[in-house]
Amino acid sequence: MTGAGMDQELLTIDALTVREGSRDLVAEASFSLARGECVGLIGPNGAGKTTLMRAALGLQRAQGLSSLTLLPPEERARQVAFLPQNRDVAWPVSVRDLVSLGLLPARGIGLHVPQTVAERVEAILAEMELTALADRAATSLSGGELARVMMARLLVQDTPLVIADEPAASLDPAQQIALMDRLRSVADAGRGVLVSLHDLGLAARYCTRLLAMKAGRIVADGAPMDVLTPEVLADVFQIRAQMIDTSDGLILHPVALTGRGG
Template identity: 55%
Template sequence: MSLLDLNALTVRRGECPVVDAVSLSVRAGECVGLIGPNGAGKTTLLRAALGLLPHEGFASLAALPAAARARAAAWMPQNREIAWPIAVEDLVRLGRMPHGTRLSAADHAAIDGALSRMGLDSFRRRAATELSGGEQARVLIARALAQDTPLLLADEPTAGLDPAAQLATLDVMRTIAAEGRGVVLSLHDLSLAARYCTRLILLDRGQLRADGPPAEVLNEANLAEVFHIRARIHHTPEGPFLQPLSRLDPLS
């Protein structure tokens, strides 16, 4: 079952395409890593796919009315500032708004499950603004999980988290994909992307350069041409581990 379809999706900044005719689909059960260097167009692609930016081409989510879109996909942006001293549980409860204003047993179960998955049970009554940056990030991930949508889009969900929290977060993402939902994550850590994602989409200067299993996408040629690095790929029982060795001159 396809949860997201893009056909020739293009976003322009002036005359320059920031995302350039990207076509892809995301199906239930996939944990998709969106990778690429800074400025490749990852955030722009995610925002345009949700209809948050003007675009050309087709994006299935953007074509939906806003209420239906909120029930089809949850969105976690890069900006994670929490402005109000709201209790953690109340903030996570906001993820249930697309499903109605009267809380049901299903709503309470979704909120409790999201708090538990992100290790936040003991934080329920704490003001979110009193938490550390990494803890606030976990709260906002929990809010997206509580939305309980078929598709979750997250822009750098592990940024600012300590190593244990990064692994815990990606364990959750992989698990909900295995349960039958779809997940799309933009990630900068290529080793984590290779380990946790079933599929990688590689963007470079707004164009789709590769789309497939991690072992196929993270090859020496792509690492050199797109990331401008020489790297060694170690295959371990826990999955691929990428060790950057040196920077390459992009003009060479």
């Protein structure tokens, strides 16, 4: 790992604003993310989660500050790895080749693949149970398999910070749990994770901290218990939920709609 050094803050965002026409897709977003944190970004569709992530990464024009956009592209690629929602693979390259793309920032120019790099890819493939699929064309995989391949590509980049946009979408329950366990262990190992989630149950159970977004604004920021209050759930999601603190962690299940705008 390189880049952050002794610095505990992996990402600092200050008054980040993305304007489209007269509408603010993201308005004055400010937060920071430290080592060891697994931060869940929650909010209804269109709240600005994806836009906030892309602006934080410098993929989208924005006003305000994101510490990542200050870095030159090569340096940023060693600081943060990004998994977008779009899982479109352009060419029928093998799973192994696709995962190896995560090593582009670390390896030198040229077609030669250094030994250590190949080993790291094999280790991740084994860890993600992808070894049997390694020679398959990535375009021939099922949705769940492809999601695992994308995750492997993200992890092999081995950056201090990981940003993932809806990685749990279209996964079955077992794979969702495996995915969240993995993201959480990345954070527990002293790296940082920013992940957008639609499933509030997963967010409540696995994240160390949640950011709730509504209409481009971050309206709540804190521990899952403090963010997922009846008031915030009603205001942001227009739902009512049951929440139980169990030995397996926080269990949250949406049960009813509340009145719109109430």
